[in-house]
Amino acid sequence: MEEISHKEQRIRKITHLYYARLEIQKAIFEFSKNREICPRYFDGFGKRPDAFQYQNDIFELVKKGATSFHCSEEIWDDPLNIVTGMDEKQSNELRVGWDLILDIDSKYIDYSKICAEIIINMLKFHGVKNIGVKFSGSKGFHIIVPWKAFPKEVNEIKTSDMFPKCPRIITQYIMEKIKAQLIEKISDLERPNKYVKDFQAPKEVMPDLILVSSRHLFRMPYSLHEKTALASVVLDPDKISEFQPKDADPMKIKIKNFMPDSEEGEASELLMQSLDWAKQNEIESGNNKEKIKGKYADFKPIKLDNLSEENFPPCVQNILKGLADGKKRALFVLINLFRSVGMDKQELEKRIEEWNKKNTPPLKQGYIKSQLSWSYARKPIMPPNCKEFYDGIGVCQPDNFCRMIKNPVNYVVRKNYQQNKPGKKQK
Numbered sequence: 155m156e157e158i159s160h161k162e163q164r165i166r167k168i169t170h171l172y173y174a175r176l177e178i179q180k181a182i183f184e185f186s187k188n189r190e191i192c193p194r195y196f197d198g199f200g201k202r203p204d205a206f207q208y209q210n211d212i213f214e215l216v217k218k219g220a221t222s223f224h225c226s227e228e229i230w231d232d233p234l235n236i237v238t239g240m241d242e243k244q245s246n247e248l249r250v251g252w253d254l255i256l257d258i259d260s261k262y263i264d265y266s267k268i269c270a271e272i273i274i275n276m277l278k279f280h281g282v283k284n285i286g287v288k289f290s291g292s293k294g295f296h297i298i299v300p301w302k303a304f305p306k307e308v309n310e311i312k313t314s315d316m317f318p319k320c321p322r323i324i325t326q327y328i329m330e331k332i333k334a335q336l337i338e339k340i341s342d343l344e345r346p347n348k349y350v351k352d353f354q355a356p357k358e359v360m361p362d363l364i365l366v367s368s369r370h371l372f373r374m375p376y377s378l379h380e381k382t383a384l385a386s387v388v389l390d391p392d393k394i395s396e397f398q399p400k401d402a403d404p405m406k407i408k409i410k411n412f413m414p415d416s417e418e419g420e421a422s423e424l425l426m427q428s429l430d431w432a433k434q435n436e437i438e439s440g441n442n443k444e445k446i447k448g449k450y451a452d453f454k455p456i457k458l459d460n461l462s463e464e465n466f467p468p469c470v471q472n473i474l475k476g477l478a479d480g481k482k483r484a485l486f487v488l489i490n491l492f493r494s495v496g497m498d499k500q501e502l503e504k505r506i507e508e509w510n511k512k513n514t515p516p517l518k519q520g521y522i523k524s525q526l527s528w529s530y531a532r533k534p535i536m537p538p539n540c541k542e543f544y545d546g547i548g549v550c551q552p553d554n555f556c557r558m559i560k561n562p563v564n565y566v567v568r569k570n571y572q573q574n575k576p577g578k579k580q581k
Contacts, residue, residue, distance in 0.1 A: 181375060182223055185412060188229045188231070189230070191374070192371055202236075204233075222380060224377070226370070227253050228252045249315075251314045253300050254324060257294065259293060281420055281422075284414035286298040296386075302417075320425060326432070327428035330431070376407075384399060434528075468552065487538065488506060488537075490534065491537045493529065555569065
């Protein structure tokens with residue numbers, strides 16, 4: 155009890171002085187717009203739902219004993235209309251969007267720094283240029299990719315209605331893709347002997363999936379932290395390694411904007427790659443929540459000989475001409491189509507290499523190799539069904555034959571059968 159009492163006494167000494175600063179109130183208030191907020195009174199939270207109406211509401215709550223402020227990653231039309239126990243339909247009607255919040259926490263802040271830097275580099279690789287980072291107030295970091303950066307529809311479904319599915323899938327995708335690098339970096343930090351790897355490291359520091367759930371709250375930028383009495387300060391994404399907890403001294407901090415000025419749709423590739431990965435992973439995984447069902451669930455590859463590009467559907471032929479946008483999704487299509495029709499590994503890799511030379515700019519060889527390795531480690535699956543997916547990368551130009559099929563594999567099989575049917579003259 156003495157330790158808890160000491161912590162409470164320490165933070166209460168500075169709450170009034172700290173939150174009385176108008177620039178602190180403004181930073182918290184600006185970020186709170188259209189979000190559900192909740193004050194914390196050292197060891198307990200206030201009523202929900204709640205929202206700030208005015209900037210000085212923050213200090214009024216502090217005078218009543220509030221020590222920190224928390225908010226939703228979901229963005230609402232009016233947070234005060236939220237009702238506890240709402241069903242999915244009611245939530246979708248009120249929700250206008252969501253931010254991707256990656257909550258990185260570890261018992262070692264150096265682990266958290268490494269993880270945050272790896273994730274930021276991965277986001278940039280996927281085309282996300284504008285990223286916000288803040289110190290959690292203890293030993294971790296929060297990374298934000300704003301709602302503005304995501305496409306507002308996927309396959310004619312409002313992305314705002316795909317919560318928490320989309321941010322959960324993105325988080326899981328990131329966790330899977332960074333795991334090997336995280337093990338390497340943390341092992342190098344702790345053990346100079348490069349042959350000794352800390353395979354438990356990812357469990358210590360991976361982003362928290364619990365945060366990605368309806369109405370879950372996270373600490374607002376510039377809110378204090380009860381255990382440390384430090385502020386949740388905003389950082390320069392390129393200077394995370396230089397950060398020290400002393401830089402979050404509430405009496406010395408300078409205000410920066412946590413919400414970056416994103417470009418419309420700059421996270422589209424990240425979302426689509428994550429969904430593509432999830433589709434493949436769901437088929438392979440035995441404990442997934444959304445297992446693929448139907449006639450393609452147990453699909454087994456076939457073997458087609460003398461395969462001509464003329465037998466590919468128009469969308470695939472357009473892909474093979476080379477692309478400027480959508481190359482990663484197109485690679486996903488080509489790998490799964492070629493494997494589904496029994497193309498041997500050497501021929502497959504040769505065709506992928508020839509295709510990539512036509513792209514502007516070409517995909518990095520390391521990325522292609524990683525996707526091939528990932529695919530060959532699992533059984534073949536069919537590429538995405540027709541229409542929406544291929545419309546999304548601008549290659550869908552159906553011919554008369556397309557009306558009879560639902561998947562590029564069907565197209566290739568039927569065309570190949572017609573071409574090689576006994577007793578039929580080839581046209």
